[in-house]
Amino acid sequence: MASKLRGARETQRTYWVEKLARRREELREKGFDERQIEKDTAVRKLKAKITDTNLRLAAIAANEKKLEDMARLREEKKAAPQKEKGKKAAPPVEEPKAKKKKKKEEGSEQPVKKEGKKKAEKAEAAPEEKPAAAE
Structure with missing residues (x-):
């Protein structure tokens, strides 16, 4: 299962970026031009891995932001004065029964x-x- 931790995903991202850089360097040494390098299947797969990792990092960031907002709302709710609960007015019972x-x-x-x-x-x-x- 893929990690949901930010640190693990950032480590994965740096790993894929370094591997992509090494693959591009190897292809340049072999004499490939930039167009051929971009069409290379290994390069495309590494770019896809980086994109997936970036998307996952964005999802993790969104989740963390949501958790922070929820915690802030909880604190505001606790700090707000509690309203007094009054007796609820009894609804008119006679009219519905008549109908x-x-x-x-x-x-x-x-x-x-x-x-x-x-x-x-x-x-x-x-x-x-x-x-x-x-x-």
């Missing part, structure tokens, strides 16, 4: 009518059968 009752009444009227008809039909059919069965 719910209206909804229940409106909603229950329709099913009651339907059920009333069905029950009435069953009640009419049931008494006719009961006396016949009883006799």
